[in-house]
Amino acid sequence: MQLFVRVTELGSFSAVAQQLGVARSVVTRQIAALEAHLGAKLLARSTRRLSLTSAGTAYLEKCRVILNLVEAAETGIAEERQTPRGPIRVGAPLSYGLKRLSPLLLDFAEHYPEVTLDIDYNDRRVNLIEEGMDLAIRVTAKLDPATVARRIGTSRLIAVASPNYLARHGTPATPEDLANHPCLGYTAVAANPSWTFTTPGGRTVTVPLRSPLTASNGDLLTEAAARGMGLTCQPDFILDPWLADGRLLPVLTGCTTPELGVYAVLPGNRHVPHRVRVLMDWLAERLMA
The missing domain is CATH 3.40.190.10 (Periplasmic binding protein-like II)
Incomplete structure (x- = not known):
């Protein structure tokens, strides 16, 4: 049942085999044995994709209920022992993780x-x-x-620039002033990044960026800003040490940014x-x- 649910979620015998670290033939044999046991086809196979049969759709729904009950039963025993055990696979953004x-x-x-x-x-x-x-x-x-x-x-976002950059190019006074500055954008979330500010008067301004440099990592963009290549807007967990030693200075401090x-x-x-x-x-x- 667990293998069948994984195959339907990933849509591929090969993807499941790769995730489990076994040969594709192991997965196909297990599913074939399940179908033989039930006396019904669960998956319609084509050269391009797998799809559920009507029997497979009904069986999948019941499998999920049963497997959740099994997991809950085993978890109840684990909770009684008060000793968490077993694997946990965790994903996190690089900078926040480190x-x-x-x-x-x-x-x-x-x-x-x-x-x-x-x-x-x-x-x-x-x-x-x-x-x-x-x-x-x-x-x-x-x-x-x-x-x-x-x-x-x-976390919170802070717009920053280096003291050297601000001395050479001036400090933006309003979000609209960013149109006259190179802004270093983070692209892991959006291909065309923009920054949003709320002014002291309560006006929300979204600024599309003029970016000579974009990246999917905030640490790189922070380093670029410290070198005087432009402004960047990064979360506090990246900027705190740079602000503490004065290598970067906050700008547009009268405005607020969306809380993360x-x-x-x-x-x-x-x-x-x-x-x-x-x-x-x-x-x-x-x-x-």
Whole structure:
């Protein structure tokens, strides 16, 4: 049942085999054996894709209910023992992971030695089901309404430039002034990045960027701003050390930027294993402090 559900989620025998680290033939034999056991075809196979038969659609719905009950039963035993155990695959943005999560995850691993952590730091937006993730950390101003997530922290964006740049090119007084400055944009979320500010009078201004340099990593853009290549707008967890030693200065300080939420995102409406809930509690307790 677990294998059948994975095949329907990923839409490919090969993708499931690669995720599990087994030969494709192992997956196809298991599904064929399941179909033989049931006496019904669950999947219609073509050269391009797999699709569910009517029997497969009905069986899939019941499989998910049954597997959630199995997971809940096993989790109940684990909770009685109060010892989280088993694998957790975690994804997180690179900069946030290195600057905020790493010490917390290492502490967690030491505190719960029966949990096996597999950590992937990557700035691209991952599909949790396709990549076999139990939990992903996202730092964003807005989540898709369909996303299953828990808010575990906050961050804020700050527009900055180097003292040398501001001495040479002047300091923008309003968001509209950014049209006259090179702005270094973060592209991991949007191909055409823009910055949004709320003025002291309550007016919201969205500024499309004139970017001589864009990147999918905020640390690189911060380094570029410190070299005087333009302005950038990055979260506080990246900028704090640069602001503390004066290598970068905040601009447009009278304006506010959208607050960023830090979210623990889960793969759909599945039952959340006890070990994953313990990790979310661990992170929330420390990040919200």
